[in-house]
Amino acid sequence: MATLKLEIVTPDRKVLSEDVDYVGAPGIMGEFGILPNHVPFLSALGIGNLHYNQDGKAYYVFVSGGFAEVSNNKVTILAEVADKATEIDTERAKLAKERAEERAAAAKEKIDHIRNQAALKRSIMRINCKSCGQDAGTC
Known part of the structure; x- marks a missing residue:
């Protein structure tokens, strides 16, 4: 093949x-x-x-x-x-996800929303990738 x-x-x-x-x-x-x-x-x-x-x-x-x-x-x-x-550190990715969600929720904080959304997506995809790598049947 x-x-x-x-x-x-x-x-x-x-x-x-x-x-x-x-x-x-x-x-x-x-x-x-x-x-x-x-x-x-x-x-x-x-x-x-x-x-x-x-x-x-x-x-x-x-x-x-x-x-x-x-x-x-x-x-x-x-x-x-x-x-x-x-190689993905799930705990680190979860902390990054929490930080991004907290920044998005803090309406009075001036943040770069596009950059924050990218950080949130990266952390979520890392968590998903780690779970797929452990059990391919779940993806």
Whole structure:
């Protein structure tokens, strides 16, 4: 069976380099999926959970911003932030979620609502990614 080479990199590190069967990623216009022999493709990434299948098992990586490029059976993810589900600190993500919710609820506090909404979404997606990574049957 044909496979894809999946590489996920951030400005700080190489997160992943694996041969996989399928990649699903959060594009800014919605989720997209990539199988072997996909046509060349370029997309901006949104905030969400990238998932890939390898040997019949699903794996998850939280990504935030960046780009995905598909060419010659290779998927390159250049993300601003990327964390494997196994690397996510759930408690830290829950605290970030609580802080964002508190800022949004404090009407008299002058906050950047767009930035706060992005922080809230990132924390929620990290929590979801962690739970998916532990039990793929729940996602």
